[in-house]
Amino acid sequence: MPTSTHFDVLILGAGAAGLMCAFEAGRRGRTVAVLDHAERAGKKILISGGGRCNFTNLNTRPENFLSENPHFAKSALSRFTPEDMIALVEKHNIRYHEKTLGQLFCDRSAQEIVALLERECNEAGVRILTGTTIESVTKSEAQHFAVATSRGLFTSDSLVVATGGLSIPKMGATGLGYEIARQFGLNIIPTRPGLVPFTLSTDDLQNWADLSGLSAEVIAADSTKKPRATFREKMLITHRGLSGPAILQISSYWNPGDPIQLDLAPNQQVFSHLLAPTARRDTTAATNALRSILPARMAERWVALNSPERWTNSALESLEATLHAWPLRPAGTEGYAKAEVTAGGVDTCELDAKTMQSRKLPGLYFIGEVVDVTGWLGGYNFQWAWASAVSAAQSA
Incomplete structure (x- = not known):
């Protein structure tokens, strides 16, 4: 040349x-x-x-x-x-x-x-x-x-x-x-x-990392910006945090230190039937209800971590609200290597x-x-x- x-x-x-x-x-x-x-x-x-x-x-x-x-x-x-x-x-x-x-x-x-x-x-x-x-x-x-x-x-x-x-x-x-x-x-x-998996804190990993490989359809939302960015797609639990299309999408809008919100049961009322006077109200009943939406082990873990002290009407309504706006604060991301x-x-x-x-x-x-x-x-x-x-x- x-x-x-x-x-x-x-x-x-x-x-x-x-x-x-x-x-x-x-x-x-x-x-x-x-x-x-x-x-x-x-x-x-x-x-x-x-x-x-x-x-x-x-x-x-x-x-x-x-x-x-x-x-x-x-x-x-x-x-x-x-x-x-x-x-x-x-x-x-x-x-x-x-x-x-x-x-x-x-x-x-x-x-x-x-x-x-x-x-x-x-x-x-x-x-x-x-x-x-x-x-x-x-x-x-x-x-x-x-x-x-x-x-x-x-x-x-x-x-x-x-x-x-x-x-x-x-x-x-x-x-x-x-x-x-x-x-x-x-x-x-x-x-x-951008478009990168989240890592979770040590405490959150202790709660979720053993469920690595389980996925569910969620709505992931940025909880700090207006108008809010929301994505309804799959979320995947990994051994280091969260991934899947919904998580990758919302990651591009995320700033370090900010929380995200996850709706784990889009467009569905999961616990409303427990408000009936004759309904059984306890962890088992709530878990059974959530199993129809989430993988069984994920449902069991989520209810165990979010169960109210008393199963009153207001507690059930609060549990339903949390299910649809579950706040989670990522520790960080997997960085450019996985972006x-x-x-x-x-x-x-x-x-x-x-x-x-x-x-x-x-x-x-x-x-x-x-x-x-x-x-x-x-x-x-x-x-x-x-x-x-x-x-x-x-x-x-």
Whole structure:
């Protein structure tokens, strides 16, 4: 390879956003190269959705995303919709299905999505250079970006940062994108693990850890913010705390030290029949009632921990209320190692919502997870990757 290689567009990161942006820019006649330190493209795509890649969600709306600016994502999401992604998937004859709540998965393997992206890049003349370590990024006096790498020096008119976030470091996640943003004077919204399991305190673990593996449908709610975020999905007890879709969803809204609330019996009155004058009122009766909703051992444990001293009408009503708004204070989270995504990131105030271009430095773009736009669980983050990538590609 020559000492210096010039492209119209250089993209840092060969993940979902980077590859989508690459071939969309290539289709416009731009010369494009994608650089990534990993040994192959799309590594995180391959492990997504249990290996089947939840590539979009039919119900995608701006309201499904967290950001300091909740309106920022609207422009990109309107430019490239779930229907657009479905058309691309169908173009490549990839079979897919809706699992639940609008979530679309490949029937076979996530490898099909990676192959789609690589094929489109190849047809658009994009060069994908994996195993390439980024050593420095500068802006030259000639107005070109210069990227020094383990393969030599690359220059470009436009630089697109699609390096992802800090989640799943064992897959090679780094903070490179944030470092580049800071280098060029862009503000960063503090990052945190998103869509991540909770850990519990030692006391709570003593009560629940031995029930690891049990799950139940709950409504998980953030108890401090208004309007409240609520998610009705499965909760899973783990040996370290709580997981499952409902917990992952609410974790993105959680701040350390805050409690969450769990409705363990959504839309059901569990103990009301015990108010009858002739009804048996004790721990056994309450446990039997709750067993119709929760796994038996979970029901037994919950009643044992929450039984009133006296089984009066008001005590039963209070027990019912607690069942539907059970306060729990997580000790923390499993961190970036188990987080699906990174919340926070490049401040959207620094970017043009239509093009994803830096307002301070023309030609510099940020797309995908590195930006302060974080989707719910269920294909929303992939849709943001596709949409933000297409927006940047139409300008870069």
